[in-house]
Every structure is written in structure tokens, then in C-alpha cells.
Amino acid sequence: MAKYLLLKHYRGAPEPVNAAPMDQWTPEEISAHMQFMQDFADRLEKTGEFVDGQALAPEGTWVRYDGEGRPPVTDGPFAETKDLIAGWMVIDVDSYERAVELAGELSAAPGAGGKPIHEWLELRPFMGVHPTVTE
């Protein structure tokens, strides 16, 4: 029982095998990709392993505290950062091996030409709960 974050990058991940950007796919290929993602999430819900999944808009704004009584400083929005998160999925699985297996399946989402993208996904374990018996 462990939770993992599957991070999908717009940029910053190593180059996938099938790297053609989405705007150069056919509309049908885009639909097939979206359907694949939805089916994947539905399947994980049925296996009792789905926690959450969200897509993020590509543009982000940097925000920071600027001192007592002052509004936060913002910078951006930027579209040109080096590493950009496209979205995530959180899964709750019995083992690391299972998490790797599922990430591998998600990475097979179809892209240009209906072929798998072979996209690199980043797999990050959640910090766990502190077990009661440790001494």
C-alpha cells in the first residue's frame, strides 16, 4: 500500500520515441489519445488503485511573499520554462513493481500515427505514514 505520483511533462523529460507534438497529430489521433487516458483512469478505478488525475495548463506564474503588508510579487506568466508539468496521476498500489508496470502502460498512450508515444513519465513515491511499530 503505497501512493505514487506519475508526472507527465510538457518539457524537461527525456525525448520520447514518438516525439511529434500534438498539434501535428490528426484530430482522430488526439481523440484516441484522450480516450486512452480516460480508459486508463477508469480501469485503475475498477482495480481499486486510482486516487487522482489532473491536467495542468502550460502557463504558470511565479509568486512570492514580499514582506509585511505588501501584496505578493508575481513574475510571469511564463510559457518558456525548462521543465513544465503537463499533468499528474496519483495511484495507490501494493508495490513499487506495480507502480512501474502501470507507468509503463500509461506511457504507451497513442500519439502520431496511432503509435505509442513511449513518453518518459516521472514516478515519485509519496512520503509514507509513520509506522507505529518502529522501535
Next chain:
Amino acid sequence: MDEALIRSLTPGVLTALVRRGADFAAAEDAVQDALVEAVRGWPDDPPRDPKGWLVTVAWRRFLDAARADTARRRREDRVEEEPAPGPAPDVDDTLQLYFLCAHPSLTPSSAVALTLRAVGGLTTRQIARAYLVPEATMAQRISRAKRTVSGVRFDRPGDVATVLRVLYLVFNEGYSSDVDLAAEAIRLTRQLAASVDHPEVAGLLALMLLHHARRAARTAPDGRLVPLAEQDRGRWDTASIAEGVRILQAALARDRLGEFQAQAAVAALHADAPTAGETDWVQIVEWYDELARLTDSPVVRLNRAVAVGEADGPRAGLAALAALDDTLPRHTAVAAYLHERDGDLDTAARLYAEAAHKAPDLAERDHLTRQAARLNSRPR
């Protein structure tokens, strides 16, 4: 009658339905419905015979569902006979239920979820919250688990060890939520101990009680971990310790030592020391030797190295540690501690920081970071 008391009737009601011929999955759903009704209605209008009430309501729910199902099947031209109601014998089938819910064909997370629902009587929503997953996901996990065990005969004894592993997981892992999983695990283990005479069941119950007794002292008001040696022993629950020790002694007297009894023995030796300095580390090392023989677990050998460090000095602890694989979880944290005891504070500070980086959970990471910070900020 409070919720936990209502829920304690769950296994008896569920097995009564199964004995009458209901299939496990449908019976389990019907019992959940009846429990929800009981939790809602009983505070104002408690029944004279709570278990009888639950069996009656659950059986009615089961028949309603079976009828709806039969009607549906009839429409599909697949008529199936409704199970015939039979007497509900007064046999305690609780044990069979534990075996079923911890069946080896289930993954650990499914076994935990099914046990909490079918034996513990918790709702899917409560279980989902305790493990921080959506309710729909937990519902699927449970119904999948029920499908997995649907072909399992209900009258065959299983292996107690698998049940104990599931209960240990419930006790040891879970987020804080409106359900106190540690207390729930103790309740379920106590209930199991009442229906099976097995020294390891007693051993696990003792272990849980001894650890639970220290719970109030284990975290500071700000939420950080307080290590055993620094805990305010006045805050330990002496009644829980006394019960744990009594159960453990009775189990050990039967001379069928197992992993949980040995772990409980270590916990009992800690509980027995009026101050950390008076801990009987020599005996603790002996129990870890027993545990290493019983389990061959690397975690046990790591804990043993800590105990050796206390019993024979940090150099001896480091020597014991050197024999172990340094990729083991918490290996670096143990090394940091033993180096500090040995007076090598620079090495200890570096290792604490390294251990914090590798820590698998937040409370431990914070604790180790504080240890590194404490050494790094010392006057030189």
C-alpha cells in the same frame, strides 16, 4: 450503544446470513445496510436483542436484493432459485470470516480493506478516508476482493499467520482520520483472540497493546516524533501495559514462540524500564537473536545492532551494523546514532542529514533533520 459496539456484532451477523445460505458478497452488502440503519436508529430506539435485530434486518435486505436480482435474471431468462432461509446456528464462525478476508489470493491492500469492512463493520467511506483514496476506488477494491474470494469454501480453516499479518498492517499503517485504525486493529485482534487459542494471536495482541500504551508520549504537541529514550514515561498507559504483559506472559508460558511474541517481549522490556537508562538491553539483544532465528528479517538485524550498541557500547553496535547491507532502510539513521554515541559528532551529523534525505516518511525525515541540525549548531 456506540458505533464500535454496534460494529462488534458485524462478524456474527454476517456469518449468520452465510450459514442461512446467502452468498458472502451479497450477505456482506446486506449487513452493511443493516449496520447503517442501526447506527442511525439505535441511539434513540435501542433494540432488546441487538444481534437478532441486525440479523433480521440484514436478512430482509438480502432477500430484497436477491429478489431484485432474480427478477433481473428472469428477464434475462436465467432463473435462479432464491436461497432458502434456514436456522441461524449459534456457532462462532468469526474465525472463518477472518480467514476469508485475509485469504492468500488477496493482495495486502485488498485484504486490509475487506477485513475492515466485513469483520470490522466500517463503511467504505470510512475505510477510504483512512487510506486517503476516493470512495469509488475503495468500493471497487472491496468488491474486487469479494469477487476474488467468492469461490472460497467458508468452512475450511485457513492460516492464522495470514490473518495476523493483515491485522498488523491495519495497526501499523494508516492515516489519521475519524477512524482510529490502531484501536480498531486492537479490537479486531482481541475479537480474534476470543475465538482462536493461538499463542501468536496473543503475541500480536500484546504487541499492539504495549505499543498503543506509549502512543500519547510518542508525539510532541507540535506533532514531531519523540524517540523512546526521551518519552515522558509518566504518560504511558499503565493499564494497557499491564494487560499486554499479562497476555504475553500467558502466551510465552505455552512454549510455542513466534515472531509476534518475541516482538512483544522487546516492547515489554522497554515498558518495564522506569527510565531509559534502566532498560535491560542485554535481554533485548537476546530477544532480537530469537527474532533473527525466527524471521531472518534484515530489519530485525538492524534493530539488533541498535540494541547491541546499547548493551555493549557503540563500537560493538557499529561492528554489528558493518555486517549488514548498507542499503537497508534506516541503516544510515542507525549508523548516525551509533557514531554520535561514540563521540564522532561530525560523522553523526553528516549521516543524520543523509538519513533524512532517504527517510520514507515525513515524521521521520523531520526527526532526522532536527538531529543533524542539533549537531551542526552545537558550539565548537
